[in-house]
């Protein structure tokens with residue numbers, strides 16, 4: 252438990268997916284919490300001040316992006332979207348909530364991180380599912396293209412299943428569970444912060460970019476932020492970094508926590524020599540086919556939209572490559588999007604993502620100046636096994652798109668491998684891949700800082716007291732899941748750990 256000394260007991264840096272959860276849970280327990288968020292806070296959902304594109308769960312918004320950019324395996328330029336707004340990426344993501352496979356959590360616990368096994372996390376998943384109002388689409392809500400995909404996947408040998416969100420589920424296809432309420436993307440700010448917004452223990456300092464953590468004698472005592480262009484210091488007994496996979500290591504590095512030699516190169520005073528800060532960066536790489544939608548697609552969509560809302564993404568297949576070290580290692584998750592350049596006004600996308608990448612990259616500071624974004628190198632497909640597994644998934648997706656149930660909706664190819672022979676397909680995968688928007692791992696959790704850990708199993712930064720991390724950066728290894736639900740669960744668990752008696 253925290254001692255009460257400053258104006259706030261806890262500063263939560265970043266009111267994003269995990270940050271909103273951590274803050275709300277601590278306020279519910281009576282702690283005074285300041286959430287310091289770089290982006291805007293549009294207030295409670297019921298006040299109606301949120302921009303339409305952040306609410307509309309039918310499509311992915313393009314506003315509020317931090318602007319991180321980097322390269323793919325073939326040197327192609329890729330955008331690494333991250334949301335700068337209260338609610339973080341949960342306020343602009345695809346809303347698919349798949350918890351993944353129990354074995355990944357059991358491996359996490361077995362690596363010296365007690366409390367993180369599938370069975371121990373199960374009640375927290377249930378709590379987050381309830382708060383985020385996660386639900387399944389009813390069969391009649393599945394739009395024609397998505398239904399066509401599911402029927403085509405079954406025809407290609409993958410069984411239909413209703414356990415895509417079961418920790419023990421395996422290969423199969425079905426509709427994605429989503430945190431969508433009446434067409435609204437139900438982000439963690441609505442789910443967690445709104446119920447405590449009226450509590451005087453909660454302060455939200457919006458449009459306030461944290462530059463660094465304030466540290467003295469090996470202990471964090473606050474943060475320095477830029478608020479409305481002016482520097483400001485905020486103090487508390489505990490600082491919890493929830494600034495995300497890129498934001499959190501940037502702040503740690505600027506605070507003098509990271510590889511000592513790199514920090515000195517930028518003239519930063521070293522508080523803790525932790526070589527793993529910024530390392531272990533990984534993501535789910537993805538390859539996709541794109542087609543113009545057909546006239547039939549347009550007509551069926553018009554008919555469907557008279558009765559139901561028309562989501563762009565709804566269905567998913569979990570498949571296993573020969574390299575899989577668990578029940579499945581690939582997701583196929585088709586979507587459609589309006590495209591005025593196409594005769595029928597629609598574009599159809601069939602992507603395949605590898606859920607168990609072996610490749611690891613790194614985030615590095617370019618400068619000590621907080622206004623300069625870090626260099627982000629994902630090292631996508633650096634390990635040959637990753638491209639091989641993705642290649643298996645691409646070949647399976649090719650079988651699916653040839654099935655009549657989906658082929659009727661697919662017109663001219665817009666993004667397609669020119670040659671399907673092995674070597675050529677491998678080159679196409681490298682030069683044309685994208686990602687599944689799931690970067691993680693830059694502040695890896697583990698018991699021993701000498702073995703590449705940045706935080707301990709309770710989320711405490713090794714070597715600095717009063718400082719914790721709770722966001723996607725702490726994963727050792729991405730689970731074979733869509734991570735937003737797990738990140739809310741992580742927020743729940745780190746909050747529980749902070750609230751334990753004698754917790755540092």
Ligand SMILES: Cc1cc2nc3c(=O)[nH]c(=O)nc-3n(C[C@H](O)[C@H](O)[C@H](O)COP(=O)(O)OP(=O)(O)OC[C@H]3O[C@@H](n4cnc5c(N)ncnc54)[C@H](O)[C@@H]3O)c2cc1C
Nearest residue numbers: 265267268269289339340345346347461498723733734735
């Ligand atoms: C386009 C897109 C689609 C996605 N679709 C899905 C999906 O369908 N399902 C799924 O499970 N996952 C999806 N994801 C991934 C998922 O949303 C993210 O992995 C997850 O939300 C990240 O949570 P987080 O708490 O780690 O970080 P974030 O939610 O990014 O929160 C970090 C917060 O910290 C703030 N911040 C950063 N730096 C600072 C600073 N210096 N000072 C103050 N504040 C700061 C940010 O503004 C942000 O609010 C998607 C992601 C994207 C981008």
